[in-house]
Amino acid sequence: MTGELSIPVQGGALATPQEYVDFTEAWLANRRLSANTRDAYRRDVRGYLSWCGEHGVEPLQARFTHVNEYGRWLESCVDQRTGRTIAATTVARKLSGLSSWYEFLHKLGMIPANPVTGADRPSVERDHSATIGMSPGEVDALLRAAADDSPRHHALLTLLADLGLRVGEVCKLDLTDLGHERGHRTVRFSGKGGKPRRRALAPGTAAALDHYLQQRAAQVHVAVEDLSGPVFVSESGRALDRHAVFRLVRRLAERAGIPSAAQLSPHSLRHAFATTARGEGVPLEDVQDAMGHADPRTTRRYDRDRHNLDRDPSYAIWAARARRGNAS
Structure with a gap:
């Protein structure tokens, strides 16, 4: 947090920066969240408190008008990764987390009401995913580029493509998570919210993973079964992080x-997993289970996105024009 905050709360007490940290940690401890989500929420609250300090707003006395002002400020911020202003979905997510934080403080009796409740949140389109998707052919091309690059990168992107896992789930995989169950090669991992999950590895997926682990074992002169630690490690032996995978996807896609x-x-590979599975006739509920979606509407969003493009009337208009041109 930037600067010192001295903020009066109910009863005339003062909340110090450390007390806000304590409030936030207590709030996060009362929610079932993954470590990555907790970190994101911490950053969001810390950013909001910094904004309050810079704008002379007392967080525990904030009104919905202050939250509106903060929301408009967020919408003007530039995402350093893309060079564009922050997406409406990101602003909505930050305000949603802030609302949960305030609601927790309200239940503790720290504030009389949640100021985010009456705030003007950005409208988010629910009929399609904001993620840029990929066609099956593009996924194939990406995996070929990964295979030419290294066995590690091929195995990593194959897991993302064939299982539709979140990047954080793949980065956290440990070698003890790999196994055999009822004739299947399997991988166990913690899904969103820390929920334990299990997926089967198809033959090609398992082969890519085996090839990488064999090469890794040979490099350190041990048997594959004697390897330990994270599944995917950097040259220094540390677990790969999501930022490295993000850069890898773009480099190999180029x-x-x-x-x-x-x-x-x-996430484009996760998106492609959903749309390709549905295109191959996999039932919606099976795709939902595989992706770990608690709400089927989340899975249907990927499906609608696929149909919105595949069935775009512009293709019919173009085809009709082409037929007329050939007939004349």
Whole structure:
């Protein structure tokens, strides 16, 4: 947090920066969240408190008008990764987390009401995903580029593509998470909210993973079964982080000649997993289970996004014009 905050709360007491840290940690401890989500919420609250300090707003006396002002400020901020202003979905997520934080303080009796409740939140389109998707052919091209690059990168992107895992889930995989169950090669991991999950590895996925682990074991002169620690490690032996995977996807997508390479992310492979599975006739509920979506509406969003493009009337208009041109 930037600067010192001296903020009167109910009863005339003062809340110090450390007390706000304590409030936030207590709030997070009362929610079932993954470590990555907790970190994101911490950053969001810290950013809001910094904004309050810079604008002379007392957080525990904030009104919905202050939250509106903060929301408009967020909308004007530039995302350093993209060079564009922050997406409406990101602003909505930050305000949602802030609302939960305030609601927790309200239940503790620290504030009379949640100021985010009456705030004007950005409208978020629910009919399609903001993630730039990929066609099956583009995924194939990306995996070929990964195979040419290194066994590690091929195994990593194959897991993302074939299982539709979140990048954080893949980065946290440990070798003890790999196993065999009822004739299947499997991987166990913690999903969103810390929920334990299990997925099967298809033959090609398992082969890519085995090839990488065999190479890794040979480099340190041990048997594969004697390897330990994270599944995917850097040259220094530390677990790969999501930022490294983000850069990897874009670098290999550019090498593969994918037109949208500069806009892709690891989540693009998760998006492609959902749309490809539905295109191959996999039932919606099976895709929902595989992706770990608690709400089927989240899975349907990917499906609608696929149909919105595949069934765009512009293709019919173009085809009709082409037929007329050929007939004349």
